Amino acid sequence: MRGAAIMPFEERDTWVEVRTRHDLAADEVISALQKEIRRGHTDNAALLAYEMLTTSEALEAKLWQRLLVISVEDIGYGQVDAPVLIHTLFQMHQHFPRPQGDRYLFALHAVRYLCGCTKDRSSDELLNWVKHTVETEERRPEVPDYAIDMHTAAGRRQGRGKRHFLEEGAVVWPELADREQIYRRRLLALLDSSKTG
Template identity: 30%
Template sequence: MDEDRQATFGSDGSLDTETPPEAREGTTDWGEPKGDGETDGGYNRYDVSSLLQKAVRRSDEEVAAWAAWELARSGYAWNLWDRLHLYVVEDLRAGQDVALLVERYETLATERWDPQSWKGRLCAIHAALACARAQSSREASNADEFFRNAAAARAEVRGTDEDPAVDFPVADLDPDGPYDVIFDKHTAEGSRRDRGEGFFKRFGARVGPEGEDAQSARWQRLNMALSDVEYDEAELDHAVEPVDPEHRWEDPVTFEDEGGDGGADRSESGADGGGS
């Protein structure tokens, strides 16, 4: 399981799921032979690896830079880059560009240069500093754990009259429920309800809460005007109206013929109208 990846404590018999060989060759800074899992500075590389991730998570730039440098110079570059890549998916707010930077720094350090060399160590420091300066968040990890707990809670009461202690944010996806708008031509239920391009354009393709910019809205209105489905002005306006941030899924259907496309459909066969 993914959760086991961090259950690595050292070279004293603890579980180690990371398989690359130990960088034992050479001596410590004071000339003593290095032990298994020991860094040049005499630290346990598991401890330094954990320190690296905690430092970038807490935005401690200096400690993160040192930990990256210590791992890189000691022959544990693979551990360093594995930990930084784990950070960008476990502890980083989604959308941060640093995820791409880490990949680039690793390529430079490991494919163009020796990861233990001066250039390789600079790449390690750069990557650690970039991560420490990024916006940390446990949102993905917290979401994953919550969804797993909710799945277990739902399964526990399956077949009984009890409600789960916690549930998925969408509960049950039923037509005519809170998420009715998803049942358009891209789903079997939507097709059964004759919700074709007209329904999708008016409801399913709306964005928010920022809404379309002026150019995108202009293109959407032109596409609808040129479509085989006829739309009135109110329908054109609604299609590009921003979604209400307080009621993202409430999309009041006030147009004629709620179930179908509304208006006259001159020829809907072959009209795709974009993605789902």
């Protein structure tokens, strides 16, 4: 086990010293934006986003960075296509120069959308569990026996060929019910007839 500091915050928050156009602490605005999106409070989330958008180009960039993260960290499996939409809106907004009003529409649409999404934080929880587990040396990654196949030097030394791969290395879970099996059967028949694998 390592020392007491499990997940130290090492990055210096550069937003602590920044004030927004209405003299709010930028780090607090950034924090409030994410908390309001998490709770689905659209009105205040939109106001906070607009504060960021109109304060500076740097704070606008920070807003988009947070929206991209929120789409995975807070929305997650609640709406799995959220990252695609938010990234698309991010790309679209770049076609409009600051401070053109239409440019800000894309960020506000993103905020409104994220507020309305069903939320799921389990991917962030998974990441934090992994970090904690690795940094405290509770667990390390393992290579299971079924991964030692024809694609690895050890698997080739053991004579593990195509049949082993099809029967062990290519196993998927969960598998589509009633999935097409014809090509797998053909492959196995070819291996049987050629006496290889």
